[in-house]
Amino acid sequence: MPNLIKNSCASLLIGLFIASSAYTQTSQNFQQVEIKVLPVQGSVYMLVGAGGNVTAQIGEEGVLIVDTQYAELSHKLHAEIKKLSDRPIQFVINTHAHKDHTGGNANFAKFGQSIFGGNVTGVVDGAQMGSQAKILAHENVLLRIAEENPPILFSGWPTDTFFRDKKELFFNGEGVQILHQPAAHTDGDSIVFFRRSDVISTGDVFSSNLYPVIDSALGGSIQGIIEALSHIIDLAVPALMQEGGTMIIPGHGRLCDEADVVEYRDMVIIIRDRIEDMIKKRMTLEEVIAARPTLGYDDQYGAQNGFWTTERFVEAVYGDLGGT
Amino acid sequence: MLGQKLLKNLLFMLIATPVGNINAEIDLTGEWAPRYHEDLPERIPGPSIGEFHGIPINEAARIRGESWDPSILSVPEHQCKPHPADYATRGPSHMRIWKTLDRASQQVTAIRLHISWSASERTIWMDGRRHPPDYGAHSWHGFSTGIWEGDQLTVTTTHLKQGWLRRNGLPRSEKAILREHFIRHGNYLTHISIIEDDAFLTEPFIRSQNWVLEPFQQIGPYLCEIAVEVDRPQGTVPHYLFGQNPFLNEYATRHGIPIEAAMGGAETMYPDFIE
Numbered sequence: 307m308p309n310l311i312k313n314s315c316a317s318l319l320i321g322l323f324i325a326s327s328a329y330t331q332t333s334q335n336f337q338q339v340e341i342k343v344l345p346v347q348g349s350v351y352m353l354v355g356a357g358g359n360v361t362a363q364i365g366e367e368g369v370l371i372v373d374t375q376y377a378e379l380s381h382k383l384h385a386e387i388k389k390l391s392d393r394p395i396q397f398v399i400n401t402h403a404h405k406d407h408t409g410g411n412a413n414f415a416k417f418g419q420s421i422f423g424g425n426v427t428g429v430v431d432g433a434q435m436g437s438q439a440k441i442l443a444h445e446n447v448l449l450r451i452a453e454e455n456p457p458i459l460f461s462g463w464p465t466d467t468f469f470r471d472k473k474e475l476f477f478n479g480e481g482v483q484i485l486h487q488p489a490a491h492t493d494g495d496s497i498v499f500f501r502r503s504d505v506i507s508t509g510d511v512f513s514s515n516l517y518p519v520i521d522s523a524l525g526g527s528i529q530g531i532i533e534a535l536s537h538i539i540d541l542a543v544p545a546l547m548q549e550g551g552t553m554i555i556p557g558h559g560r561l562c563d564e565a566d567v568v569e570y571r572d573m574v575i576i577i578r579d580r581i582e583d584m585i586k587k588r589m590t591l592e593e594v595i596a597a598r599p600t601l602g603y604d605d606q607y608g609a610q611n612g613f614w615t616t617e618r619f620v621e622a623v624y625g626d627l628g629g630t
Numbered sequence: 631m632l633g634q635k636l637l638k639n640l641l642f643m644l645i646a647t648p649v650g651n652i653n654a655e656i657d658l659t660g661e662w663a664p665r666y667h668e669d670l671p672e673r674i675p676g677p678s679i680g681e682f683h684g685i686p687i688n689e690a691a692r693i694r695g696e697s698w699d700p701s702i703l704s705v706p707e708h709q710c711k712p713h714p715a716d717y718a719t720r721g722p723s724h725m726r727i728w729k730t731l732d733r734a735s736q737q738v739t740a741i742r743l744h745i746s747w748s749a750s751e752r753t754i755w756m757d758g759r760r761h762p763p764d765y766g767a768h769s770w771h772g773f774s775t776g777i778w779e780g781d782q783l784t785v786t787t788t789h790l791k792q793g794w795l796r797r798n799g800l801p802r803s804e805k806a807i808l809r810e811h812f813i814r815h816g817n818y819l820t821h822i823s824i825i826e827d828d829a830f831l832t833e834p835f836i837r838s839q840n841w842v843l844e845p846f847q848q849i850g851p852y853l854c855e856i857a858v859e860v861d862r863p864q865g866t867v868p869h870y871l872f873g874q875n876p877f878l879n880e881y882a883t884r885h886g887i888p889i890e891a892a893m894g895g896a897e898t899m900y901p902d903f904i905e
Contacts, residue, residue, distance in 0.1 A: 342765060344766065352765070532865055547749070547770065548710050548711045548712070548770075549712075549770055549791075550769075559765075560764065560767065561765060561766060561767040562768075565770075566768070568708070571867070572702075572867045575865060575866075576697065579869070579871065580871060583871050583872075601693045602690045602693045602694040602697065605690060605805070605829035605830075606803060606829065
């Protein structure tokens with residue numbers, strides 16, 4: 307029982323750590339961050355700065371972005387997006403609630419403009435409807451953002467949510483699917499599939515340079531991560547010799563394709579199996595950590611320092627699989 | 631005046647000379663047939679499980695090799711993976727080399743390779759361009775740039791996808807740097823590859839391969855179609871848990887090699903290890 311309490315507390319601490327300002331890397335000098343823009347394919351670009359990768363879809367109708375990094379970087383990001391298009395930002399999609407992906411929401415809502423119709427007019431939170439971009443996300447993202455303490459600006463909250471498995475829109479000449487991935491990195495994850503450009507923006511269910519962050523306090527789980535990765539692999543179609551085709555923009559790290567997600571999925575399953583086997587042998591968390599179940603993968607995905615160390619990952623998987 | 635005119639004429643003749651090669655560059659283009667006399671058992675039949683000797687692997691690479699289950703190759707997403715740049719020259723490697731020239735300047739902008747196994751194609755950029763940023767995509771053949779060092783082509787490749795040192799599960803990381811030398815001796819071509827990989831190697835891993843010029847060679851098409859041949863639940867990844875690979879010592883036992891030698895490491899590359 308003491309171990310159970312310890313693990314539960316550890317999970318809660320990890321969740322709080324991720325969701326809190328500590329996760330926003332307050333020590334980072336945002337002034338020195340340079341925003342880099344990488345054309346992916348079709349209408350889609352990847353923007354790299356600090357925090358999660360930003361995806362931008364550019365076209366005649368305007369701009370759609372996936373995630374907004376930190377508030378401190380909004381003006382730099384916006385300046386780069388304006389170089390790609392002078393059309394208004396109409397949509398912001400959040401892949402999950404963490405601040406390194408939603409911190410710039412309020413700013414980008416303000417930078418943008420969307421088209422409202424029907425009987426939706428008037429003023430909300432001091433802003434004229436239509437004078438800001440819509441923010442789309444799974445309902446759980448809104449719920450988590452609403453729980454933030456200290457509270458984040460209301461104008462940065464999602465304005466359009468969905469509670470079933472997907473939301474779809476047609477923008478800039480292509481279908482855009484926002485697909486909920488239950489209980490993965492958090493309970494509000496979505497991946498965004500640009501069907502004509504053939505690009506998937508994954509949020510933090512996939513990062514090319516980090517073990518999966520399982521925020522159990524926000525409803526994340528190792529099985530949910532595996533299912534989300536399998537979903538990405540199902541959607542992606544590689545071109546000749548398992549390369550290219552559908553391109554994948556990860557939550558963190560470099561531009562990828564299906565083969566990279568396959569390597570990552572394999573790694574997650576192998577480490578999950580190793581830890582599960584150790585739990586069956588009634589090994590304690592300390593014994594599991596000492597047995598190094600991530601051996602063979604640490605150079606690519608592990609970390610000794612920072613917010614998500616290899617040890618925290620092992621601890622999260624151990625707790626999630628019922629280790630006591 | 632006469633001297634100036636003579637100098638002008640000489641300069642014009644120098645510039646207008648239709649052929650010439652001040653860098654001793656050699657023409658590598660043509661059809662090349664592989665010779666497998668070097669490392670034949672490993673290259674063609676393939677290595678055994680647990681056959682790691684002579685490779686400067688570290689502990690992380692060894693555990694990946696020990697965990698490797700050949701059944702992974704029947705998982706649909708793994709079936710059509712080609713050999714990456716550093717391994718493509720090891721397997722069935724009938725090779726075509728050609729070059730791309732800038733029409734106006736007649737300068738070589740790229741040297742290109744086609745290798746028979748999985749129809750691998752590589753581009754070696756010769757125009758001095760920079761390698762992509764670290765956030766750019768990686769590919770099976772990476773991003774290659776070449777320079778002439780005398781009459782040998784030296785190539786540096788980055789941005790490789792995660793690959794393999796051997797076809798028995800020994801991995802090569804995506805952070806690895808591949809350096810190659812293409813050396814032509816008449817109708818023979820020697821290729822030397824050097825892999826530096828801090829993730830899985832403790833020393834550079836050096837290999838060499840040879841080809842013979844074969845003007846009549848016709849490389850056939852290579853098609854790969856994914857087929858589900860084993861009905862497994864989604865998310866099944868064949869592998870062995872720590873210490874549970876029953877085939878790991880089979881190779882060493884069959885050949886009478888000490889287990890610690892078969893398990894590889896830099897020390898197993900050197901003759902004094904035998905003593």
